[in-house]
Amino acid sequence: MKKFTYLVPKNLDEAVSLHESYGERAKYIAGGTDVLVKVKEGKLKPDYLISLKQILKQDKPYMNPETGELFIGAFVTHRKIEKSSIVQLKYPVLHDAVKNIGSVQIRNVATIGGNLVNAVPSADGAIPLITLDGRAHIYGTKGDRYVDLLRFFLGPGQCDLDRGEILTEIVIPPLALRTGSAYVKHGRREAMELPMLGVGVLLSLKEDMTTCAKARICLGVAAPTPLRCFAAEKYLVGKTVDENTLAEAGKLAGEESRVRDSIRGLAWYRREMVGVLVKRMGLKALHRATQ
Ligand SMILES: Cc1cc2nc3c(=O)[nH]c(=O)nc-3n(C[C@H](O)[C@H](O)[C@H](O)COP(=O)(O)OP(=O)(O)OC[C@H]3O[C@@H](n4cnc5c(N)ncnc54)[C@H](O)[C@@H]3O)c2cc1C
Numbered sequence: 370m371k372k373f374t375y376l377v378p379k380n381l382d383e384a385v386s387l388h389e390s391y392g393e394r395a396k397y398i399a400g401g402t403d404v405l406v407k408v409k410e411g412k413l414k415p416d417y418l419i420s421l422k423q424i425l426k427q428d429k430p431y432m433n434p435e436t437g438e439l440f441i442g443a444f445v446t447h448r449k450i451e452k453s454s455i456v457q458l459k460y461p462v463l464h465d466a467v468k469n470i471g472s473v474q475i476r477n478v479a480t481i482g483g484n485l486v487n488a489v490p491s492a493d494g495a496i497p498l499i500t501l502d503g504r505a506h507i508y509g510t511k512g513d514r515y516v517d518l519l520r521f522f523l524g525p526g527q528c529d530l531d532r533g534e535i536l537t538e539i540v541i542p543p544l545a546l547r548t549g550s551a552y553v554k555h556g557r558r559e560a561m562e563l564p565m566l567g568v569g570v571l572l573s574l575k576e577d578m579t580t581c582a583k584a585r586i587c588l589g590v591a592a593p594t595p596l597r598c599f600a601a602e603k604y605l606v607g608k609t610v611d612e613n614t615l616a617e618a619g620k621l622a623g624e625e626s627r628v629r630d631s632i633r634g635l636a637w638y639r640r641e642m643v644g645v646l647v648k649r650m651g652l653k654a655l656h657r658a659t660q
Pocket residue numbers: 396397398399400401402403404405406421443444469470471472475478479480481482483484485486487491492493494530534535536537560561562
């Protein structure tokens with residue numbers, strides 16, 4: 370393995386300025402579960418690894434009681450998110466996703482920020498956070514900015530970060546009343562393998578508890594970047610949510626998906642599974658919304 374110098378900046382400005390000094394020779398590292406594997410395999414050969422994890426000591430997801438927004442620091446580990454009672458209670462789509470990432474050992478060190486910046490089509494963190502309309506807070510030499518997570522992903526391994534910019538936080542807007550959500554990773558096994566599909570569904574109901582007020586359907590591994598199924602979402606709004614309407618939404622989502630034949634499954638099968646899983650996650654979200 371190529372030798373590198375490990376740098377531990379004290380704050381964001383120092384991290385950004387170190388990155389500016391070393392340019393292409395430097396790479397940020399948070400939990401290291403992606404970076405160190407690539408360094409070990411020789412796919413990455415940085416001279417400097419700039420550690421981010423200790424800069425912001427955000428311990429766990431935090432809800433602002435006045436605005437109802439949820440803040441998740443980029444350096445929060447999957448395990449901290451999985452153990453968060455607010456996530457378990459109000460954001461089950463996120464809980465469903467993080468509890469199956471890798472193993473407990475991986476979740477104890479891997480961060481949600483690293484998962485998003487890595488930007489692989491199979492990243493489990495991206496789909497639930499897009500389903501929740503999350504925004505990314507980004508910091509760099511030119512100051513800070515926000516970007517909707519849906520627009521953050523530009524292609525496999527590519528995201529909307531300029532050189533040296535740091536993803537610092539994810540902000541989730543307040544949830545409407547009567548909202549339920551669910552996520553499933555579909556593969557031969559639930560953990561420790563690359564999935565064939567990831568499906569996240571969020572439903573908000575009107576006061577009658579049956580009519581759909583808002584729908585979010587987001588797919589992973591169904592296109593080069595996370596894919597919102599706008600036609601399926603539009604179809605559901607204003608309709609009674611039940612097995613039939615969710616089956617139709619699933620069919621539309623399958624048509625919107627851009628699945629391809631791959632080693633993990635043929636396109637026709639994956640398209641069928643989009644339909645099955647959208648319906649299944651829709652029913653789970655409906656159940657959770659009415660509890
Ligand atoms: C055995 C194993 C199993 C896994 N299973 C899964 C799984 O089931 N699902 C899944 O989605 N992933 C899985 N992963 C992938 C990985 O664990 C996750 O993507 C993890 O969340 C990455 O976070 P990290 O903190 O370790 O990132 P790092 O490896 O530290 O960094 C990843 C990338 O992001 C950059 N980076 C990190 N944080 C920031 C930031 N805040 N701002 C700017 N750039 C940043 C780094 O420079 C690097 O390019 C697995 C990995 C392993 C080794």
